[in-house]
Amino acid sequence: MSRFLSNLYSSLKEYVPGEQPQDKKYVKLNTNESPFPPSPGVIEAVTDEKIEKLCLYCDPESKLLKQKLAENYSLEPKNVFVANGSDDILNFAFMAFARENGAAFPDISYGFYPVFADLYNVNAEIIPLEDDFSIDAEKYVDCGKMVVIANPNAPTGKVLTREEIEKIIASNPGNVVLIDEAYVDFGGESVVDLVKKYDNLLVVGTFSKSRSMAGARLGFAFANEEIIKDLEKIKYSTNPYNINSLTQLMGIKALEEQEYYDKNCKIIAENREFTVAELQKIGFTVIPSKANFIFAKHKNISGERIYLKLKDKGVLVRHFTSERIKDHNRITIGTKEQMEILIEKLIEIIKEEEV
Ligand code: PMP
Numbered sequence: 001m002s003r004f005l006s007n008l009y010s011s012l013k014e015y016v017p018g019e020q021p022q023d024k025k026y027v028k029l030n031t032n033e034s035p036f037p038p039s040p041g042v043i044e045a046v047t048d049e050k051i052e053k054l055c056l057y058c059d060p061e062s063k064l065l066k067q068k069l070a071e072n073y074s075l076e077p078k079n080v081f082v083a084n085g086s087d088d089i090l091n092f093a094f095m096a097f098a099r100e101n102g103a104a105f106p107d108i109s110y111g112f113y114p115v116f117a118d119l120y121n122v123n124a125e126i127i128p129l130e131d132d133f134s135i136d137a138e139k140y141v142d143c144g145k146m147v148v149i150a151n152p153n154a155p156t157g158k159v160l161t162r163e164e165i166e167k168i169i170a171s172n173p174g175n176v177v178l179i180d181e182a183y184v185d186f187g188g189e190s191v192v193d194l195v196k197k198y199d200n201l202l203v204v205g206t207f208s209k210s211r212s213m214a215g216a217r218l219g220f221a222f223a224n225e226e227i228i229k230d231l232e233k234i235k236y237s238t239n240p241y242n243i244n245s246l247t248q249l250m251g252i253k254a255l256e257e258q259e260y261y262d263k264n265c266k267i268i269a270e271n272r273e274f275t276v277a278e279l280q281k282i283g284f285t286v287i288p289s290k291a292n293f294i295f296a297k298h299k300n301i302s303g304e305r306i307y308l309k310l311k312d313k314g315v316l317v318r319h320f321t322s323e324r325i326k327d328h329n330r331i332t333i334g335t336k337e338q339m340e341i342l343i344e345k346l347i348e349i350i351k352e353e354e355v
Contacts, residue, residue, distance in 0.1 A: 012115075014115060027341050027342065030318040033212075034212040037212060039261065066080040081221040081222075083219050083235065089204050102145040103146040104127055105149065108155070133158060147177045149177075151179055157290055183291035186265055186268055192205075199226065265292075293333060
């Protein structure tokens with residue numbers, strides 16, 4: 001730390017992203033990326049001619065991209081916000097909507113929520129998940145704070161129903177209810193259409209997971225026009241050109257090729273069910289997941305040991321050290337071949353641990 005850093009940030013505990021190793025090639029099941037490349041149109045969008053245009057600024061309004069998103073989700077462009085990954089939008093939302101009243105979110109959820117709360121000195125009400133790792137929606141009813149819920153939740157993969165979410169939205173008219181739908185395309189139920197009904201709902205999505213564009217950094221959000229204007233105000237006060245022109249183009253192309261991504265999501269769901277069944281056969285308990293990852297715990301071997309031994313064998317999964325979940329690992333669902341390698345390596349590890 002330099003002597004120049006503001007006291008405000010000296011004790012800030014920053015978010016720790018999953019490993020992105022550059023040294024060797026792993027079967028990479030640690031950061032919930034898609035194992036599939038972007039669709040053909042996305043790859044073709046980045047032509048030499050478009051790269052030459054990088055000498056110009058990108059469209060700060062992302063007009064075409066917003067139009068396409070509005071079309072695909074049956075809303076108006078005025079209900080759409082786009083940013084540099086959905087992390088950018090979560091950041092803006094904590095900055096804009098939680099400072100006075102605070103924010104409520106689960107103890108086990110996306111690790112960035114408490115970091116943003118800390119960053120903006122937001123009073124955080126951290127609500128423990130139930131013993132089975134589910135979210136009790138009742139605990140967010142009329143809570144007097146911005147509510148932030150990932151649905152499906154991460155790292156558990158568990159979902160709330162539309163009815164439960166609507167109850168939370170309807171009972172908190174004085175605060176924004178942010179539903180983070182990063183993983184919704186793998187089997188969850190979206191509440192995007194409720195944006196037309198409730199002026200306090202902010203639904204956040206991303207191109208990083210089901211749309212195979214994690215490295216391009218593109219997130220989107222839907223809400224009432226006034227909430228969108230607030231987010232734009234923050235964006236124009238920080239970084240108006242926050243989505244580069246190539247990413248904007250690729251996002252439009254991805255939306256034009258939705259069937260490709262729907263097919264991939266179906267494959268991931270099948271691979272997920274295959275992996276769960278195989279893991280159960282070899283002594284794992286797996287939480288039922290509607291996301292592109294599963295959260296699994298072995299009956300005899302610690303989560304950390306499994307993580308380290310898998311890494312040694314060239315398979316990366318995500319291990320969290322917090323007390324409540326340290327026996328689990330979060331495993332991203334990849335191709336069938338990748339999942340077969342995972343199972344093969346786990347069988348090896350179990351045998352090694354027995355001797
Ligand atoms: N929300 C959740 C629940 C996530 O797990 C992630 C990915 N780590 C994000 C948001 C952020 O995704 P991105 O910034 O790539 O859109």
